[in-house]
Amino acid sequence: MTPRPPRSTVRNAALAVVAGALLTAGIVVPAGGAPAVENSAMDNIIPAPESVQPDPATTFELTQQTSIQATGEAAEVGEYLAGILRPSTGYPVPVNRGALGTGDIALALDGAPDLGPAGYRLQVADDNVSVHATSTEGLFNGVQTLRQLLPAAIESPTAQPGPWTMPGGSIVDKPRFEHRAAMLDVARHFFDVAQVKSYIDQIARYKINRLHLHLSDDQGWRIQINSWPRLAEYGGSTEVGGGPGGYYTQQDYTDIVNYAASRHIVIVPEIDMPGHTNAALASYAELNCDGVAPPLYTGIDVGFSSLCVDKDITYRFVEDVIRELAALTPGPYLHIGGDEAHSTPEEDYKKFIAQVLPLVSKYGKTVVGWHEYGKAQPQGDAVVQFWGTTNADPLLTDAVARGNKILASPANKSYLDMKYNESTPLGLQWAGFIEVADAYGWDPGSYLQGVPEESVLGVEAPLWSETLENSEHIEFMAFPRLPAIAELGWSPKGAQNWESFRQRLATHGPRLTASGIDFYASTQIPWAK
Numbered sequence: 001m002t003p004r005p006p007r008s009t010v011r012n013a014a015l016a017v018v019a020g021a022l023l024t025a026g027i028v029v030p031a032g033g034a035p036a037v038e039n040s041a042m043d044n045i046i047p048a049p050e051s052v053q054p055d056p057a058t059t060f061e062l063t064q065q066t067s068i069q070a071t072g073e074a075a076e077v078g079e080y081l082a083g084i085l086r087p088s089t090g091y092p093v094p095v096n097r098g099a100l101g102t103g104d105i106a107l108a109l110d111g112a113p114d115l116g117p118a119g120y121r122l123q124v125a126d127d128n129v130s131v132h133a134t135s136t137e138g139l140f141n142g143v144q145t146l147r148q149l150l151p152a153a154i155e156s157p158t159a160q161p162g163p164w165t166m167p168g169g170s171i172v173d174k175p176r177f178e179h180r181a182a183m184l185d186v187a188r189h190f191f192d193v194a195q196v197k198s199y200i201d202q203i204a205r206y207k208i209n210r211l212h213l214h215l216s217d218d219q220g221w222r223i224q225i226n227s228w229p230r231l232a233e234y235g236g237s238t239e240v241g242g243g244p245g246g247y248y249t250q251q252d253y254t255d256i257v258n259y260a261a262s263r264h265i266v267i268v269p270e271i272d273m274p275g276h277t278n279a280a281l282a283s284y285a286e287l288n289c290d291g292v293a294p295p296l297y298t299g300i301d302v303g304f305s306s307l308c309v310d311k312d313i314t315y316r317f318v319e320d321v322i323r324e325l326a327a328l329t330p331g332p333y334l335h336i337g338g339d340e341a342h343s344t345p346e347e348d349y350k351k352f353i354a355q356v357l358p359l360v361s362k363y364g365k366t367v368v369g370w371h372e373y374g375k376a377q378p379q380g381d382a383v384v385q386f387w388g389t390t391n392a393d394p395l396l397t398d399a400v401a402r403g404n405k406i407l408a409s410p411a412n413k414s415y416l417d418m419k420y421n422e423s424t425p426l427g428l429q430w431a432g433f434i435e436v437a438d439a440y441g442w443d444p445g446s447y448l449q450g451v452p453e454e455s456v457l458g459v460e461a462p463l464w465s466e467t468l469e470n471s472e473h474i475e476f477m478a479f480p481r482l483p484a485i486a487e488l489g490w491s492p493k494g495a496q497n498w499e500s501f502r503q504r505l506a507t508h509g510p511r512l513t514a515s516g517i518d519f520y521a522s523t524q525i526p527w528a529k
């Protein structure tokens with residue numbers, strides 16, 4: 001837990017950054033110097049909003065009397081906000097105490113339609129703060145901005161002294177891309193429900209709205225499938241390094257899905273096939289071409305396992321898994337993997353994927369796959385997730401020509417499991433080192449050759465867990481690169497500016513610390529103390 005820094009420190013750090021941030025945001029610093037320091041928070045938001053209009057003459061203060069006014073569906077978001085404000089302020093912050101009074105926060109579902117479902121308008125006046133949106137998703141996004149306007153200590157789990165001021169001004173904001181995802185590999189090392197919920201809370205701060213769960217791989221099968229119980233019971237019984245592994249019961253998975261939904265995050269479940277299937281093959285001998293189950297696997301090699309493409313039982317198995325998983329998943333997507341199937345001959349691979357694609361549609365889901373599955377020519381709204389290390393691939397141009405959407409997760413930019421540099425104690429380096437500037441330094445709308453912005457569904461930051469064993473490891477690799485990718489997915493292209501980003505990110509250091517997030521203090525960032 002970090003005590004609030006003395007005001008003078010905040011002042012100096014903030015003054016040093018404010019001019020640059022304002023310049024890049026296209027805002028003119030008023031004649032006579034920088035605006036009041038308390039207003040700098042308006043310019044430090046990540047991801048950068050579409051437009052920010054600071055009002056340096058105005059300051060709002062949250063007090064013992066503050067309540068949140070939010071009726072109907074908005075009350076859910078109101079309770080979520082109250083849950084953030086109560087522990088650190090120690091104030092009661094009731095939701096819907098009565099009419100809007102001085103010092104209150106209003107969350108209203110009366111936003112203009114041009115904000116879209118995810119956009120919001122936020123106004124900080126002397127007497128009130130208000131967030132307006134057309135849906136609870138938009139209000140939730142506005143609340144993530146609102147919390148960044150309060151002092152960093154607002155993120156503390158225990159009562160702090162305050163004062164709890166917010167700079168005056170107004171923000172109008174909406175996302176550039178609809179899909180802003182994080183991925184967590186729960187197969188190489190298993191992370192329990194509480195660990196996944198903690199990551200959900202952390203990614204929600206940066207307006208990430210999808211969590212892709214990599215639920216199966218050679219080292220473990222992590223979701224209970226009632227019609228094939230040994231998948232989880234036996235196939236989930238270990239992990240990389242030989243630890244005990246684990247799996248989610250269907251109830252656990254539903255708990256994760258619901259928790260994510262309460263943070264406006266859609267779960268995208270992945271069952272990787274036909275490769276990356278040793279855990280399934282070890283659980284059921286009949287899935288193997290030779291009828292012999294291999295042993296469980298706890299190493300980190302890839303590309304050695306394959307489902308048996310010519311056996312009928314393979315497709316009964318795949319259909320049962322897709323049916324049960326689709327029934328448990330309210331979101332529109334189901335990810336079938338398809339990467340690194342080095343032990344599946346090319347013709348078999350295409351034949352296999354071609355048989356699986358209709359099964360995903362049969363159970364009402366939109367298919368997502370790693371870009372190799374483009375070889376099987378998925379049609380229409382299929383999503384092709386690019387994980388290569390170049391910015392050009394014929395599979396992508398073919399996918400665009402078929403009308404598929406591209407999800408951009410280039411491994412040398414957005415892979416959160418790559419080491420930051422040669423001395424990073426965790427992670428891999430096959431796609432190179434990825435410092436914060438590398439993660440930030442690409443434009444998802446123009447990066448991939450032959451993929452116009454209209455074909456880009458969004459971005460994803462995958463976190464593979466060969467070397468990661470606990471939440472501290474997850475946090476160290478994800479922060480602060482995840483906020484970088486989140487900004488590329490949310491902010492308008494014109495707001496993308498490394499100098500501005502690094503100055504804004506500097507002010508998030510104390511925020512991450514107060515939240516208990518174990519981030520990597522990159523030397524590229526002039527961290528505020």
Ligand code: TNX
Pocket residue numbers: 302339340370387415417428464465466
């Ligand atoms: C490649 S990216 C993989 C994963 C590994 C990852 C490690 C992709 C689709 N496949 O199986 O975990 O590299 O960085």
